Amino acid sequence: MDSEEFIEQAEAFLTELEREHYLVGAGRKEQLEIAAIFDRYPQLFSREAVAACLQEQAGAADPVAARYLAAFAADGYLEQAVKALSEEITNRELAATxxxxxxxxxxxxxxxxxxxxxxxxxxxxxxxxxxxxxxxQHDLRAGRFRRLHQEAVSLGFENYTALCETLKGLELPALAEAMGLLLEQTEAAYAGRLEEALLAAGVTPDTADVSDILYCFRAAQFDRYFPADEMGRSLHRTMSGLGLVKGDDFGFILDLEPRPKKSPRAFCAAVRVPDEVYLVIKPQGGSDDYDSFFHEAGHATHYSRIAPDVPWPLRRLGDSDITESYAFLFHYLVHNPRWLRDVLGLPLSVAEEFRRFALFKKTWFLRRYAAKLRYELILHEGDPAETCQAYVDTLTEALQVEIAPENSLADVDDGFYVAQYLRAWIFEAMLRRFLEEELGEAWWGNRDAGWFLRDAWRRGQALPLTALAREIGYDRLDARPLVEELLELG
Ligand SMILES: [Zn+2]
Structure with a gap:
């Protein structure tokens, strides 16, 4: 299979896969049938195909596109290798009560x-x-990670970490250093906010575990300010401010139709980029539902604005941290007091109270992911069955609540996705600061911001995050705007 054929098959495969996820998630199809799709493309993730993709990176006319193809092939190859184990874990969890x-x-x-x-x-x-x-499921998961580690070595990488770092452009040493600093600099602010949130929820701080945090995050007191029937309209108002809608046309397919089997959580399905992109939601209301709706709307807006003539690897593949950055840009509008007042009509005092809560939530997430990165670097360099203590120690130090060793492998996404999120969080704060400085605090109401974003989106994933950072005046990813935001309000 030559490179052109590989791209053709990869595109057909991903279109089928994404459509399957859309149909099932939207409640239009009963069962997810993924294995049959993989079976239709037996050559795509063969050892030969992944080896060819890895080799073609050297001397490729477009090194970025070649890296994306190699990452896609390697991900698929690794996924195939542990398919039976993944299925068994999922099926056991689905059956468990x-x-x-x-x-x-x-x-x-x-x-x-x-x-x-x-x-x-x-x-x-x-x-x-x-x-x-x-x-x-712990032993199954340990076996699964062990197999991933072996396969990475068999593909010619020093280890699994090196494979992910190279193919996904993660710049892990610099990221780990920046996150170490973030943990230090936000420690005092976090401790104060944690105590305040726990006491407000009736929890004595030194008895708290992760389930208490889940309860704090529910924040039912704000529900009435985030009504289900305003979700579509608030997105429309935001996107009109940016000049991104024509009449009722969002540029993607907004699926709001109620269906009994529809997924309760919002999701975006980029079936064909840019022409067939879905934003699916079963509006429930509440701040958490708004968070995920706007997050997914960011993905849908980004994918649906990519120019159709961009080569497929740059249009549909690409580092996830790019699309996650735009998802966060929309997501964090919901945490902005001025947006809450202007677009959703919240009284400013409530919006500010909500901001305080949202900052606690964001600080928790950032510290959790920073600690997870530190832990995953340990996990993927050793024996996955032996890392429970490292998990407990690293996360306890960062989060100051009781951490259960049972989650040491269940709480890990493949491929250092943790690093993609962290990079996106960093870049989103940089981008938002740039938009605020250039176009004003209420940048979402400024059509020039829409133009600027449209220009960035058109190119697809042609520029990795570090190159995008240079376009807004930084020489690399810089976590300072993010840390400064986390330290707001003392
Ligand atoms: Zn996302």
Whole structure:
């Protein structure tokens, strides 16, 4: 298979896969049938194909596109290698239940129930039962990571970390250093906010675990300010301010239709970029639902604005941190007091109170991911069965609540996705500061911001994040705007 054929097959494969995810997630198809799609493209993720892609990087006319293709091929190859183990873990989790109030509660629904349980003792009891189920898949997960590690070496990389770093452009040493600084600099502010949030939720700080944080994040007191029926309209108002809508046309397909089996969480499906991009939502309301709706709207807007003549690898593939940055740019509008007042009509005092809550949530996420990065660097260099203690120590130090060793492998996404998110968080804060300085604090109401973003989006993923940083006046990814934001409000 030559490179042209590979691209053709890759495009057909991803289109089918993404459409399958859309149909099932949108509640238009009963069952997810992924294996059949993989079976239709047996050559795509063969050893020969991935070896060819890795080799073609050297001396490629477009090194960025060649790297994206190599990353796509390697991801697919690794996924194939652990397919049976992944399926077994997923199926066991789907079948698992925990006994709760005399009934069998599906394992995957425990998180939602924990977030709504006001009694701490009951929360901790349910959390314990959840962890007992998680622990049962630990050996399978360890075997799965071990296999990923072996396959990375067999592809000619020093180890799994080196494969991810090289193919995804993660710049891990610089990122780890910046995140070490972030952990130091935000420690005091975080400790104060954590205590305040826990006390407000009726939790004594030194008894807190992760389930208490889930409960804090539920923040039901703000629900009435984030009504389900305003979601579509608030997005429309925002995008009109940026000059990004024509009449009722968002440029992507907004699927708001109620269907019984529709996914409760918003998602974006980029089936064909830029012409068939879906934003799917079953509006529930509440700040968390707004967060994920605007986040996914950022993805949908980005993908649907890429010029159709951009070569496919730069249009549909690419480092995830690029599209995640634009997703965060939309997502964090929901945390902006002025946007909350101007677009959603919140009284300014409520918007400011919400800002305080949102900053605590963001600081928690950043510290959690910074610690996860530190931990995953340890995990992927050693034996995955031996890293429970490192997980507990690293996350406890960063988060100051009780951390359960049972999650040491369940709490890890493949391929250092943790680093892609962190890079996107850093870049989004840089980009937002640039927009505010150039176009004003309420940049989302300025058509020039729309023009600027449209120009960036048109090119697809042709420029990696570090090159985009140079376009807005930085010589590299700089975590300072992000850290400064986390330190706002003391
Ligand atoms: Zn995202």
């Amino acid at each position: 925990v006994e709760w109030d005399g009934e069998a509660l599906p394992y995957r629904q425990v998180r939602t129930v924990l977030a709504q349980e006001p009694d701490q003792a009951r929360r901790h009891g349910l959390h314990c039962r959840q962890l007992a189920v998680t622990a049962r």
